[in-house]
Amino acid sequence: MDNRKDYLSVFTLSKAARPHTGSYTITAVNDSGRDSVTVKITVKGRPSAPKGPLEASDVFEDHLTLDWKPPEDDGGEPISHYEVERQDARDGLWVPCGRANDPHLVVDGLNKGSHYKFRVRAVNAEGKSDPLESEQAVQAKNPFERPDKPGTPVPVDWDSDHVDLQWKRPYNDGGAPIEGYQVEKRSKYGRWEPAVEVPGDLNQCSVPGLTKGEVGGDF
Numbered sequence: 001m002d003n004r005k006d007y008l009s010v011f012t013l014s015k016a017a018r019p020h021t022g023s024y025t026i027t028a029v030n031d032s033g034r035d036s037v038t039v040k041i042t043v044k045g046r047p048s049a050p051k052g053p054l055e056a057s058d059v060f061e062d063h064l065t066l067d068w069k070p071p072e073d074d075g076g077e078p079i080s081h082y083e084v085e086r087q088d089a090r091d092g093l094w095v096p097c098g099r100a101n102d103p104h105l106v107v108d109g110l111n112k113g114s115h116y117k118f119r120v121r122a123v124n125a126e127g128k129s130d131p132l133e134s135e136q137a138v139q140a141k142n143p144f145e146r147p148d149k150p151g152t153p154v155p156v157d158w159d160s161d162h163v164d165l166q167w168k169r170p171y172n173d174g175g176a177p178i179e180g181y182q183v184e185k186r187s188k189y190g191r192w193e194p195a196v197e198v199p200g201d202l203n204q205c206s207v208p209g210l211t212k213g214e215v216g217g218d219f
Contacts, residue, residue, distance in 0.1 A: 017043060017045070018044075022040070023039070024041060026039065045076065046075050046127040046129055047124050050071050051070065051071060052069070052132050052135075053135065054068045054135075060143070062112065063106060064106075064110065066084065066118055067103065068103045068104075068132060075127075075129075077125045080123050081123050083128065089137055090115075112141065115138065116138055116139075118133070118134045119133040119134065147172060147174040148173075148174075160212040161208065162210055163210060165183070165206075181198040183196045183197070183205055
């Protein structure tokens with residue numbers, strides 16, 4: 001009866017870190033020859049930071065959209081979600097503003113006119129990554145503003161049932177082309193009511209449907 005015990009070999013990897021993940025070949029040698037076995041070792045840890053840039057788009061006075069890329073290293077575990085924080089330049093404090101399962105988030109609840117920076121962390125079962133931070137602050141504002149008011153309409157021709165008007169274009173279009181003008185009319189003691197709609201490339205019109213003999217009037 002053979003009472004000899006099998007030899008026991010122990011492989012120890014001290015201070016293991018993510019870069020140690022890979023395949024290792026162990027070879028045993030004796031007088032009769034040699035034999036090898038390859039083992040794959042996965043060292044798990046926190047994910048690396050999400051890849052940048054952290055981009056803001058579709059910016060409005062109360063919300064915007066953030067996009068980024070997944071981390072190069074998931075830490076050996078699936079990314080469960082991303083945590084996003086924002087910093088208002090007025091107080092400099094980082095506060096949570098949302099979680100996302102994908103590298104994309106619409107951030108709501110912004111204050112009009114405030115300047116914000118953002119940062120995002122990837123999270124797996126081992127913990128949170130270092131943050132990816134936006135390079136520049138973004139101001140919460142609408143991409144287009146209301147245009148200035150046009151000039152006062154001036155009658156250039158008229159008859160018993162109509163009047164031709166002309167006006168100056170707004171000094172400031174609010175950052176977008178003027179789409180159209182809405183002309184209203186009222187008699188001297190009446191209420192404002194729609195008269196005619198004019199394309200944005202024109203600054204004149206003819207207002208029909210006036211009542212002959214009507215006293216006064218505004219446009």
